[in-house]
Amino acid sequence: MSVKTEFDLINYIKKSFDLKAIGDDCAVLPASGETDLLITADLLIEDIDFTLSSTSAADLGHKALAVSLSDIAAMGGRPTWALLTIGFPQPLWETNFVEQFYHGWNALAAEFAVELVGGDISRSPDRLVIDSIVAGYVPKGSAVLRSGAKAGDAIFVSGSLGAAAGGLKLLQNSVTATGAAVESQKYLIDRQLRPVPRVQLGQRLREENLATSMIDLSDGLSSDLHHICEASSVGARVDASLLPIDKDAIAEFGADEALKLALNGGEDFELLFTVSSEKISAVNSADPTRIGTITQAADGIKLIDRDSTVDLQPSGYRHF
């Protein structure tokens, strides 16, 4: 196994060691007779997942927690407690970065009544390293998995797509939110640096038993839809014209590029979920947008883009 993606490795480990809890946004573990514990970990490494030149310490603290809250949201959980593990390079340690990071983290934690219960602090030779671990709870057996989609279900996403990737593109082109950026650029950068986890929506979809499957958009729609289809053994048909592509991303980059950002950009941290046909009307259409339909596995995963139907390749973010 010398050429592998991280998904290959996860599957290899899962099979080798006969692990059943692995493979969703969070692990689901029995907590008591009435509740299941959800737990997720997200590793953020400087110069891979962020650069210190384009984020403030407080925004980084916010994002480190937000990405994990988003995993809890994707299973319909109520986030409850967290661990925070950080390796600091010596020069950062000697500034007020550390305190500012915790303040940013804590401001978001307070919104969701998440308590910091532990973690680890270490020295790092040169790069900042953060592992964000968040736990949440759901009533026993009610966590929304990736594996519940059925042919005929409608596919929905929350919010707008492509904004976070658009913000990243601006930052990579040295546009910063504090410079001469116009409002729409500031908004896109904010979507990249301060994602809003869809915790309430995730809980509502679980409580009202509306979502048959769910995942958060971290890698990108094309990849994350593949994760749902694999876990559920189904296919999918997505209509490009229905995608809620972010308006500011379109304005900044044009429609074609914005579509690519929406499909493959990742980090929007919106929720992608499926709903059985009889419950479609119960999903409040004010926010979540229907973008397609679940099909049979044999039909593959297709994108209808104007007159043509093409395979929707999983082109979202991969570490390897």
Added chain:
Amino acid sequence: MSVKTEFDLINYIKKSFDLKAIGDDCAVLPASGETDLLITADLLIEDIDFTLSSTSAADLGHKALAVSLSDIAAMGGRPTWALLTIGFPQPLWETNFVEQFYHGWNALAAEFAVELVGGDISRSPDRLVIDSIVAGYVPKGSAVLRSGAKAGDAIFVSGSLGAAAGGLKLLQNSVTATGAAVESQKYLIDRQLRPVPRVQLGQRLREENLATSMIDLSDGLSSDLHHICEASSVGARVDASLLPIDKDAIAEFGADEALKLALNGGEDFELLFTVSSEKISAVNSADPTRIGTITQAADGIKLIDRDSTVDLQPSGYRHF
């Protein structure tokens, strides 16, 4: 707060955010009506906590889990599940390092029936980064804390001290276990690379209600005893002549240096615990060794070394 240790920062965060669960080997969280959940995280960063030139992938997998199991042991817990978060540099990813690491991790996990339930895999620019998270359970309210020591309690340690630090010293002097090392050197290096977490002992001390306080020896006896004394608001008197200094460390480095390794070296992952006077005889003397007595806080933390009594300075490992 520009000059600070990691302990200062932990206290700062704890106070700023009014956190109560932080400050022991593990966080203790209510899990159900009958049980508490223990959870701990340990960050290991290449060139800070290990070097790839002196450990095999499998041994590193073993150690990453062992250090967290040791935290569960220090509270008397039964380890149950784990998360493993790893950042791999690209060149390592392309070898079989990854699989060997997981096999080493899993061999130890199987001994304690610990299930891998999740984690994260990421790319790292140049250095291997590991965050090991382990959870365990204890009957409600029974976790052994650092804060329960009382004046008059006896102080015990398990196993022998200074071996792991001795092994590190050998590795730093380019002695490897596979070269011309004699048996005693191989043993010391093994204690550094493949620590044995004292899980059964920790559980027995909790089940039989023998330990009034407990911590694992990760930073070093001098520092870890300070942690117990601070948390319990007590002092301590340790007799150097009673310390179970590792015989091979004495043979390799001489008595004076071995005493320093035993006091300040760290990473022995033995258990340091206190026992009330009426229960001393119930602690099986075959392994744990009595090394001193808890005193009043005003008496300080003292080492009796031959004819002199000196302050036992916390000189164990600090990241900052």
